[in-house]
Amino acid sequence: xxxxxxxxxxxLVVAGGAVGAGLTMLFQSKPAKAATESDKLDYIADLLxxxxxxxxxxxxxxxxLSLGGIPGLPxxxxxxxxxxxxxxxxxxxxxxxxxxxxxxxxxxxxxxGVFFSDGLVDYRNSKRxxxxxxxxxxxAIIVQLVGNVRETWQLGTNIGPPIPxxxxxxxxxxxxxxxxxxxxxVQITTAIAPAAGILNIWQVLQD
Numbered sequence: 001x002x003x004x005x006x007x008x009x010x011x012l013v014v015a016g017g018a019v020g021a022g023l024t025m026l027f028q029s030k031p032a033k034a035a036t037e038s039d040k041l042d043y044i045a046d047l048l049x050x051x052x053x054x055x056x057x058x059x060x061x062x063x064x065l066s067l068g069g070i071p072g073l074p075x076x077x078x079x080x081x082x083x084x085x086x087x088x089x090x091x092x093x094x095x096x097x098x099x100x101x102x103x104x105x106x107x108x109x110x111x112x113g114v115f116f117s118d119g120l121v122d123y124r125n126s127k128r129x130x131x132x133x134x135x136x137x138x139x140a141i142i143v144q145l146v147g148n149v150r151e152t153w154q155l156g157t158n159i160g161p162p163i164p165x166x167x168x169x170x171x172x173x174x175x176x177x178x179x180x181x182x183x184x185x186v187q188i189t190t191a192i193a194p195a196a197g198i199l200n201i202w203q204v205l206q207d
Contacts, residue, residue: 105201136197147181
């Protein structure tokens with residue numbers, strides 16, 4: 001309530017200042033001691049007219065306050081209708097936009113062993129990350145996500161459990177919020193050497 005009253009008082013002070021300035025100019029334009037009685041009467045009439053106009057302006061200001069402000073004037077909360085105070089509205093849009101898929105592994109695996117994706121995905125400035133495996137290999141494989149704070153496989157740590165991908169299978173792996181790492185890659189393990197097929201791994205970042 002105190003802030004609301006302060007806003008009203010501010011507007012009345014502004015209105016009163018404008019009225020006072022107008023009357024001051026009127027006083028300066030008419031001498032206090034007029035030359036004739038007629039001049040005195042005209043002088044008094046001008047003063048009364050100025051006072052009436054000041055009263056009308058003051059009532060209009062009070063009416064605007066009671067209606068919640070001056071129409072068309074933006075307001076700040078707690079200062080309804082105070083002239084010169086503008087409310088600036090800023091809308092910030094942060095859409096989550098997925099980047100184009102990037103192929104990070106493309107091999108016709110024919111050996112038993114451990115294989116790695118082509119480097120680690122830079123996940124530092126993105127919100128989400130998913131991997132899509134498309135395998136036409138005739139043998140199942142094991143996939144393990146690996147994360148690190150630097151862009152290197154050395155001393156990388158596993159993210160989540162190993163995930164099997166069946167022969168001629170297609171799977172997707174998305175990182176949970178708690179699985180965030182600065183850099184993420186895919187490790188592939190084969191227990192039986194495939195005799196046919198190819199393995200493609202895609203990564204998609206969402207900023």
